[in-house]
Amino acid sequence: MDTTAAALxxxxxxxxxxxxxxxxxxxxxxxxxxxxxxxxxxxxxxPRVVDEFKGRPGRYWVFEDVAMRVSHxxxxxxxxxxxxxxxxxxxxxxxxxxxxxxxxxxxxxRAFNLFGTEDAGLQEACFRVYNDWLAEFCSHAPDRLAxxxxxxxxxxxxxxxxxxxxxxxxxxxxxxxxxPPETRPPYVAKDYDALWAAAQSLGLxxxxxxxxxxxxxxxxxxxxxxxxxMQYTYMVMQQSPLQESILRLAYSGVFDRFSxxxxxxxxxxxxxxxxxxxxADKYYASRGKRGxxxxxxxxxxxxxxxxxxVWISFIKDELGLKLYPxxxxxDHIMWSTDYxxxxxxxxxSLKVIREDFAEVPEVDRKKFVHDxxxxxxxxxx
Amino acid sequence: xxxxxxMQAGLLLAxxxxxxxxxxQNFPVKPISILHASTSGxxxxxxxxxxxxxxxxxxxxxxxxxxxxxxxxxxxxxxxxQAAPDGYTLLFNHSGNMVMDPVLGAMPFDPVKDFRAIxxxxxxxxxxxxxGSSPAKTVAEFVxxxxxxxQGLFFGTASTSSDLIVAMIAHATGTKLLSVxxxxxxxxxxxxxxxxxxxxxxxxxxxxxxLIDAGKLRVLAVAWPKRLESFPxxxxxxxxxxxxxxxxxxxxxxxxxxxPDGVVRTLHREFNAAFSRPEVRDMLAKDGSAALTLTDTPxxxxxxxxxxxxxxxxxxxxxxxxxxx
Numbered sequence: 001m002d003t004t005a006a007a008l009x010x011x012x013x014x015x016x017x018x019x020x021x022x023x024x025x026x027x028x029x030x031x032x033x034x035x036x037x038x039x040x041x042x043x044x045x046x047p048r049v050v051d052e053f054k055g056r057p058g059r060y061w062v063f064e065d066v067a068m069r070v071s072h073x074x075x076x077x078x079x080x081x082x083x084x085x086x087x088x089x090x091x092x093x094x095x096x097x098x099x100x101x102x103x104x105x106x107x108x109x110r111a112f113n114l115f116g117t118e119d120a121g122l123q124e125a126c127f128r129v130y131n132d133w134l135a136e137f138c139s140h141a142p143d144r145l146a147x148x149x150x151x152x153x154x155x156x157x158x159x160x161x162x163x164x165x166x167x168x169x170x171x172x173x174x175x176x177x178x179x180p181p182e183t184r185p186p187y188v189a190k191d192y193d194a195l196w197a198a199a200q201s202l203g204l205x206x207x208x209x210x211x212x213x214x215x216x217x218x219x220x221x222x223x224x225x226x227x228x229x230m231q232y233t234y235m236v237m238q239q240s241p242l243q244e245s246i247l248r249l250a251y252s253g254v255f256d257r258f259s260x261x262x263x264x265x266x267x268x269x270x271x272x273x274x275x276x277x278x279x280a281d282k283y284y285a286s287r288g289k290r291g292x293x294x295x296x297x298x299x300x301x302x303x304x305x306x307x308x309x310v311w312i313s314f315i316k317d318e319l320g321l322k323l324y325p326x327x328x329x330x331d332h333i334m335w336s337t338d339y340x341x342x343x344x345x346x347x348x349s350l351k352v353i354r355e356d357f358a359e360v361p362e363v364d365r366k367k368f369v370h371d372x373x374x375x376x377x378x379x380x381x
Numbered sequence: 382x383x384x385x386x387x388m389q390a391g392l393l394l395a396x397x398x399x400x401x402x403x404x405x406q407n408f409p410v411k412p413i414s415i416l417h418a419s420t421s422g423x424x425x426x427x428x429x430x431x432x433x434x435x436x437x438x439x440x441x442x443x444x445x446x447x448x449x450x451x452x453x454x455x456x457x458x459x460x461x462x463q464a465a466p467d468g469y470t471l472l473f474n475h476s477g478n479m480v481m482d483p484v485l486g487a488m489p490f491d492p493v494k495d496f497r498a499i500x501x502x503x504x505x506x507x508x509x510x511x512x513g514s515s516p517a518k519t520v521a522e523f524v525x526x527x528x529x530x531x532q533g534l535f536f537g538t539a540s541t542s543s544d545l546i547v548a549m550i551a552h553a554t555g556t557k558l559l560s561v562x563x564x565x566x567x568x569x570x571x572x573x574x575x576x577x578x579x580x581x582x583x584x585x586x587x588x589x590x591x592l593i594d595a596g597k598l599r600v601l602a603v604a605w606p607k608r609l610e611s612f613p614x615x616x617x618x619x620x621x622x623x624x625x626x627x628x629x630x631x632x633x634x635x636x637x638x639x640x641p642d643g644v645v646r647t648l649h650r651e652f653n654a655a656f657s658r659p660e661v662r663d664m665l666a667k668d669g670s671a672a673l674t675l676t677d678t679p680x681x682x683x684x685x686x687x688x689x690x691x692x693x694x695x696x697x698x699x700x701x702x703x704x705x706x
Contacts, residue, residue, distance in 0.1 A: 090561055090572065090577055090578075093561045093562060094535050094559065094561055097533075097535070097559040097560060097561070098532055098533075098559065140562075140563070140564075141562045141563075143562070144562060
């Protein structure tokens, strides 16, 4: 049995009675990750650090024509990005102990931006580097660190092969575009069936995370600095591609054909889900009036697919914790820290759980901070 | 010289048989297998292979040692549980699997109802190490260091038994001691030597002794009732005021429930004799990973198993210890 002592004090354990699992934390990729490891054919285009960008002084992480500030070693002004737990598994496990977190699902940080490139070969090469590095990181404590691979879908066949390779490496799921870029088929296309089949067969959840909708210039691009209205609009609207994708998967019959496919909406909050379910069912119920009743029939209601096939993670969503009972999807909601990003509460996650879930029934709190993510990713408790 | 006739000889043999414990008259008449879960060449495998030849000689039948790893001992335990209770299929298992796992979670066997305890072999040592660069040179200084650090001190661990020992120390000293999981002891000792960790519970195996000799590791205390004969310079935890009298990890011999008394006593006697051989004692002492601890009777070992089950259960309740995924 590969297990360890709990970081929670007896008082904490008495309060919670179970360990806490983080459904969405992040890596901090070393700045030289890609220049050090990428296939030599792509070295001149690999993401890298420069000391000046378009005449602006400072250190920038640059990928194609996008740059993000890394001056002072900080990102977003939040110092937890500096913690070596972002790239050193021993330090990561220490921080999790300090924060009272037993296990974590790990997403990328800088590599989010690579979803925006239109260079398929470069994207595949960059993702492969990240996946190898992440697998090495998680291998230190595979029972407690569940890494999600990055899968390029410009060539779906090669994407499936990479998904299978990552499963062999021990990664526990994968991120794909939150929504494909306009140049690619939407997720309703049968082209993606091989991917859905592989993910279902391997038992790997596919995650749609905010900031991965195939957009190159995200809000964190240095070109957007100062354009606060644009930046914050972008941030808030990042739930939109997630909503569109899961709705398309539900309406298009993908969840009929792949009934055990698990899709995650990550970091997009939860308050909207009950409304989306109700609205999806309302429009579906009206298909007869619209003259589609004999041509458009699903095995289940749209909301039932969302309840069965979609999982949703959030960091802090006060409204969502009031509205979720209306959607009857408590078995698929997962709490997360967002460590080490700006939204995280390190090292006070337990305190935040106590405060944020004060009005949530204990049976649901346990589902949100432990049971659901444990079930989805196979964490054994 | 009187020569017995056939009837006399038969009566004598019958009389001898009456003096043997029930069920042991014809035991063994075929080879015995001892299953264990450790990897080939590991401590348990090595010690067992040193002892089995002697057992085979005195029992008159080969005693085969068979590694059947999996589930930290559960695979071999289940195999022996399901074997015929005749003494020919035995289990050499550790308390992590026979005591800690059943207390901490559901197991496919009951260590008391499904097995007969035969003989205790040895305890694996539990020694508190700090980096050579640590300011702590005694347990008292270690406790003071932990108390002065609000974040707590980190230890590397690859086993539940280490976690439980640390939980006992933390509970007894009122300190905050946080775990970092590792796959095995070598990496823990390497990281401890470079002070990436604050302390560890380990043994005096050659790797750790080399790091001690190089000044990169320091022994603060041994969890044992008295100072070890082979390492008398290392103080015990008890003499430094920490009530952790011994390691929680032992290795011992078990048979399936229902094995006759006579067979169990025969095996206990021969197991003790084999483990008492000077070469086995010397190897255990020099290895530095274990302390030979034989029991006088099978019942004594059975009491140890039952007492440990109760003690671990209480420890978990007292300390709030909980397994992590």
